[in-house]
Amino acid sequence: MQQGWRFELSEGSMTSTRGRSFGRRRRDRRGRGLRGRIMVPPLPGARTRAEHFDDLVVESADRLQDIWGGSLDRVQFAVDEIPGALEELVALGQPAPMASLRPAEANGPATITVYRRPIAQITDSDEEMREVVHDSVVEQVAVLLNLTPESVDPTYGRTRRF
Template sequence: MPAPLPEPRRGSVRERRGRGPRGPAFLPGPLTPAGVPADRSRRERFDRIVGSVAAELEQRWGEHLGGAQFAVEETPWLPDDWASDVVPLAALAPATPTTPTRIVLFRRPLEHRADGPVDLAALVHAVLVEQIAELLGVPVEEIDPRYGDD
């Protein structure tokens, strides 16, 4: 009778000490100092999109924004008696004596409406333009003349 087969190995050799994935596909290197883009989480990718769009708009409108902060939340908090079928994509929180004005983008609803990374970046741009226009009390076309061109 032949000897029984050994149990199959579970997990990777690298994982046995809990250090996570290793190697050029995951770690920063000379060609990828910030790491490999595929290694970033959805939250990190979304934050990068918001950061780049906000920086572009802040460069042009920064002196009018009065130190407004940009923030990202996963989902909006909706009261139990919320009756609308529409979930907000962003919120504008006016300044108080202790906090500056905040423009908050809601990641999950925005990602849900986008068809891909390019569409998500365009949607984030459109939502930020709308929020800045509301904050400044000007038409969205004044913030970005390309708004609405599809």
């Protein structure tokens, strides 16, 4: 008997199990079952680095919202991987920005964009990344409100090493 073929006597026809899709199989080729998730979603290890970074930006924005209240109602926070004109900045020898501010237009909100890759490259730990993200957001809010960063958040720059 050939391996991989199964002969059945149903109305005189032969059927093959080779043609079934992987999704319809109940086991993988070694018979151990399909692989599941390594970490279940409620555990911290199940989140990606990008999702963790998004959480840091939201945490920083919430903290400033608690401090300033209505002044930041028309401010939108965003996360992007890299700044748009990064090639020109590198060609000129300038450092990549950590965040940027787009002022409010006619009926639209002001947008503060935090860049994930430049911040991830200069930080060594999660705690350091949290501090740099918060300081970057505070700097942009200070520009928006025309204040000093220390007056926007008293904890600004206390642990900065660079």
